[in-house]
Amino acid sequence: MARKAKRDLTMEEQLARGPLDLPFLMLVLMLLGIGLVMLFSASYYTAYRDPTPPINNNPYYYILHQAAYAAAGVVGMYVISRINYQHFRWMAPLALAGSIVLLVLCYIPGLNAPINGVRRWLRVFLVAGPTYQPSEIAKVAVVLFFAARLCKRDTEHQLRFTKRTGTGRMLNFLERIGFLELVPYGAVLLLVLVLVVFEPHMSGTILIMLGAASVLLVSGISLKWFAGAAAVGSAGLWFIATQTPYLTRKINLWLDPWGADAQSDGFQFRQGIYSIASGGLLGRGLGNSNQKYGFVPEPENDMIFTIVVEELGLVGAFAILLLFSLLILRGYWIALHARDKFGMLVTVGIITLLAAQVFLNIGVVTGLVPNTGISLPFFSYGGTALMIQLAEMGMILSISRQIPAPRKD
Numbered sequence: 001m002a003r004k005a006k007r008d009l010t011m012e013e014q015l016a017r018g019p020l021d022l023p024f025l026m027l028v029l030m031l032l033g034i035g036l037v038m039l040f041s042a043s044y045y046t047a048y049r050d051p052t053p054p055i056n057n058n059p060y061y062y063i064l065h066q067a068a069y070a071a072a073g074v075v076g077m078y079v080i081s082r083i084n085y086q087h088f089r090w091m092a093p094l095a096l097a098g099s100i101v102l103l104v105l106c107y108i109p110g111l112n113a114p115i116n117g118v119r120r121w122l123r124v125f126l127v128a129g130p131t132y133q134p135s136e137i138a139k140v141a142v143v144l145f146f147a148a149r150l151c152k153r154d155t156e157h158q159l160r161f162t163k164r165t166g167t168g169r170m171l172n173f174l175e176r177i178g179f180l181e182l183v184p185y186g187a188v189l190l191l192v193l194v195l196v197v198f199e200p201h202m203s204g205t206i207l208i209m210l211g212a213a214s215v216l217l218v219s220g221i222s223l224k225w226f227a228g229a230a231a232v233g234s235a236g237l238w239f240i241a242t243q244t245p246y247l248t249r250k251i252n253l254w255l256d257p258w259g260a261d262a263q264s265d266g267f268q269f270r271q272g273i274y275s276i277a278s279g280g281l282l283g284r285g286l287g288n289s290n291q292k293y294g295f296v297p298e299p300e301n302d303m304i305f306t307i308v309v310e311e312l313g314l315v316g317a318f319a320i321l322l323l324f325s326l327l328i329l330r331g332y333w334i335a336l337h338a339r340d341k342f343g344m345l346v347t348v349g350i351i352t353l354l355a356a357q358v359f360l361n362i363g364v365v366t367g368l369v370p371n372t373g374i375s376l377p378f379f380s381y382g383g384t385a386l387m388i389q390l391a392e393m394g395m396i397l398s399i400s401r402q403i404p405a406p407r408k409d
Contacts (some may be wrong), residue, residue, distance in 0.1 A: 020081055021334055021400035027327040028077075028378075028393050032070060034320065035379035039066055041287050042307040043300035043381060062300050062381050069383030073390035080394030081401065085343055088395065089151075092144035096188070099141040102134035103195040119199045124384070132384035135196050135204035140392060142192060143211045143349030146185060150219035151342035153181075182225060185216065197240060202250075203372030207356055209233060214352035215345050218335075254370035268303065271296045272365050275306040283313030300381040302373060305365050321362070324377075328355045334400045343399040350392045 043062035047055050055061045105126075106112045106119045113121040113131045121131040171180070189212050197205045217226060242248055257269045275291035278284070289310045292299045299307050309317045331351035338344040354377055361376040363369035375382055377389050 018401035018403075020397045021330070021403070024327065024330045024334060024393075024400060025397060027323060027330060028390075029074075031320075031323055031327065031378040032074070032390075034323075035376075036063065036067060036070060037286070038304060038308050038311075038379055039063055039300055039381055041289070041311060042292050042304050045293050046298070046300060049294070065383055066381055066386065069386050070390075073387040076387060077390040077394035077397065080391055081397035083398055085346070085395060085398040085402070088144055088346065089148045089342060092141070092148040095137070095141040096145040099134060099138040100192065100195065103138060103192070106134060106195075106199055118201070120201050120204070130384060132388075133201075133204070135199075135201055135208070136385055136388045138192055138196065139204070139208045139211050139353055140350065140388070142189065142208055143215055143353070144346060145188065146212055146215040146219075147342055147345035147349060149185075150215060151340065151345055153219055182221070185212070200240075201373075202240075203360060203374040206360070206372070207353055207374075210356045211349045211353045215349045218345060218348045219341075250371050254367070257367060268297045269365075269367065269371070272303050272306040273367070275303075275310040276366070279310040279313045279317075281314050283309070283311050283316055286311050302361065302375055302380060303365055304379050304381075305362060305376055308379070321358075324358050328358075331396060334396060334403065337403045338399055339402040339404060343402065347396050347399055350396060354389075354392070 040060075040063040044059040047061040048057055048059040050061075051057050102122060105122055111122065111126050112119050113123050115121060115131075120133050120135065122134055123129045123131055189208070192208060193205055196208060213226065213229070217223075242251070253266060253269070257266050271291055275289065275296055278290065284290070289299075289307050291310055292307050296303050296306055305317070308320060312320075328351055331347060331354070335344045335347035335351065338347060357374060357377055360369060360372055360374045361380075364371050364374065375385060378386070
């Protein structure tokens with residue numbers, strides 16, 4: 001009876017039930033577990049000293065909420081891993097349209113949830129519930145949309161226009177050099193970036209650009225377009241950064257963090273560096289950080305890596321970075337062995353987003369890059385962001401289920 005049931009499965013069902021990539025799954029779960037432990041260590045004093053609702057001096061507030069979201073995220077990751085990833089093709093335009101609508105809502109007073117004057121957040125139920133950043137959804141939606149279109153690039157025919165008019169000859173030239181092919185991608189990307197950059201959300205803008213660029217690059221788009229786009233994009237980002245007081249202040253702080261007033265803009269960076277420096281080679285021991293006792297602002301969020309280094313030392317921090325590196329490399333391995341081009345492009349885009357987010361977070365706390373307000377995946381507090389990250393990992397696991405088995409000679 002069991003054999004008959006297996007024969008009755010459709011080809012699609014059999015592909016979706018293939019073995020998932022265990023090394024990738026184990027690395028995700030290891031980072032998630034370590035992240036929860038470090039979050040509890042970094043957050044319990046902050047929660048204990050916070051009398052405002054809903055925390056109410058509960059030292060377990062952050063860890064309990066994060067653990068609940070982590071459990072739901074793991075379940076969601078498994079469910080998504082069981083979905084045939086080919087369904088993500090038709091979902092891509094819907095996801096992109098939905099993310100654009102959510103980004104627009106960030107600009108509507110009464111529906112957004114601004115924090116410190118920044119319009120990055122919405123509430124899950126618009127007027128109530130936990131907050132989330134629509135840009136987190138937008139970056140994945142852009143990757144899926146680009147991958148769904150670009151995977152058919154090799155089978156599309158080149159456009160032909162009449163040669164009798166100057167306009168037709170110009171369009172033929174633009175098609176021949178590949179410009180017209182990039183127009184729809186550029187239009188979509190520009191719309192999303194404009195909505196994100198004026199929230200303002202520079203780190204989200206950079207991540208979306210990198211995710212889109214990685215998919216375009218791997219799909220075979222000529223490198224000359226990347227050189228031009230990089231020059232224009234860099235100039236645009238620099239112009240926006242220098243013309244926006246919020247971003248200009250961050251750049252000035254990055255250029256001279258030690259000259260700023262210790263009790264204002266430079267305080268967070270300085271205390272983070274003190275925390276890293278006091279960790280030494282082996283650290284003070286798990287739970288024994290001194291800087292988390294009111295010195296490092298919001299140690300459970302963007303600055304959690306400084307507490308990691310202080311408690312686990314250089315050795316522990318290196319081990320965590322090694323786990324991230326292995327996860328990223330395994331993700332690219334899955335991309336190289338994916339069943340089709342769509343699976344490869346989706347995996348490359350998602351893993352590039354993860355790698356960029358890790359690099360930017362570590363770069364910020366060590367002073368390598370300006371403060372972008374970006375969290376550390378699997379570690380920083382943020383339940384909805386964690387669930388989105390685990391959903392992304394579920395997509396990659398779904399793709400890994402359909403990796404062709406090696407041939408036996």
